[in-house]
Amino acid sequence: MLITPTRENLNKVVVLNPKGGCGKSTIATNLAACYAQRATAPVIMDYDPQGSTLAWLERRPGEMPTINGIAAFKKSMQATRSWQLRMPSDTENLVIDSPAGLNHDDLREVTRDATSILVPVLPSHMDIHAASRCIADLLLVAKVDRRDRKLAVVANRTRKNTKSFGKLMRFLDSLGIPIIAVLRDSQNFVQAAEKGVGIVELQPSRVRPDLDQLEKIMRWLDNWPERRRESSDVTGIRRRPFSKVAFLRRSQAGSS
Numbered sequence: 001m002l003i004t005p006t007r008e009n010l011n012k013v014v015v016l017n018p019k020g021g022c023g024k025s026t027i028a029t030n031l032a033a034c035y036a037q038r039a040t041a042p043v044i045m046d047y048d049p050q051g052s053t054l055a056w057l058e059r060r061p062g063e064m065p066t067i068n069g070i071a072a073f074k075k076s077m078q079a080t081r082s083w084q085l086r087m088p089s090d091t092e093n094l095v096i097d098s099p100a101g102l103n104h105d106d107l108r109e110v111t112r113d114a115t116s117i118l119v120p121v122l123p124s125h126m127d128i129h130a131a132s133r134c135i136a137d138l139l140l141v142a143k144v145d146r147r148d149r150k151l152a153v154v155a156n157r158t159r160k161n162t163k164s165f166g167k168l169m170r171f172l173d174s175l176g177i178p179i180i181a182v183l184r185d186s187q188n189f190v191q192a193a194e195k196g197v198g199i200v201e202l203q204p205s206r207v208r209p210d211l212d213q214l215e216k217i218m219r220w221l222d223n224w225p226e227r228r229r230e231s232s233d234v235t236g237i238r239r240r241p242f243s244k245v246a247f248l249r250r251s252q253a254g255s256s
């Protein structure tokens, strides 16, 4: 079972989707690079045994702002899990990159006390279907309450006028889950990844459209204290029960 640390006022951002290749590590590393520009160094935890986020961190040039990396996928019998996952005491921002195919226990652990959960989705029918399943599991297995407004989708690698995304948007809209940014398919992300940097650390004139979308994500993430406060104010609304089967039927109707 995975354990992730809990701390009052820690901004814990989880990037999650059991589908490989949808852009989890790309988004996680780019968010970490944005947080690295702030006063305290962020932590990025890599739960993926492939370790691509830590490999990115190893490529990171020494003169770039510090990002602390933790190999959360490594489990040692010699130390307690909380010791293995210890972070510098002044850490304010934690970004979690998750592996493909999390089991239910791990899903619950990784998302516990998250301030925000981002689900990247590619614009193919199969990916949208997989994302619907992932969202169903977040709501029904990890018990993420939609009213907490922690959950958002990032459309990734889009080309203009993608028909499937229109359907996905209507479906998510009916659930009250926002699509907070639409990242285009861009070599800027590939080149930044190769250099161990985020697009925020590339020449601004080159990456403007991509940076605009990344900033949209950062604005939504930065709003977590307000989202938390507002959701705790929302009382008396009865949670509408729904079944996983009904949920997935609706998602298929939306994305087919």
Ligand SMILES: Nc1ncnc2c1ncn2[C@@H]1O[C@H](COP(=O)(O)OP(=O)(O)O)[C@@H](O)[C@H]1O
Binding pocket: 019, 020, 021, 022, 023, 024, 025, 026, 027, 052, 156, 157, 183, 184, 185, 186, 187, 189, 190, 193
């Ligand atoms: N917006 C994008 N534009 C271009 N390439 C992208 C974009 N997002 C991801 N990629 C590329 O797609 C591949 C898979 O992305 P990655 O972030 O590793 O996915 P995951 O972590 O979900 O498996 C990588 O080669 C990455 O560089």
Ligand SMILES: [Mg+2]
Binding pocket: 024, 025, 026, 048, 052, 097, 098
């Ligand atoms: Mg990855």
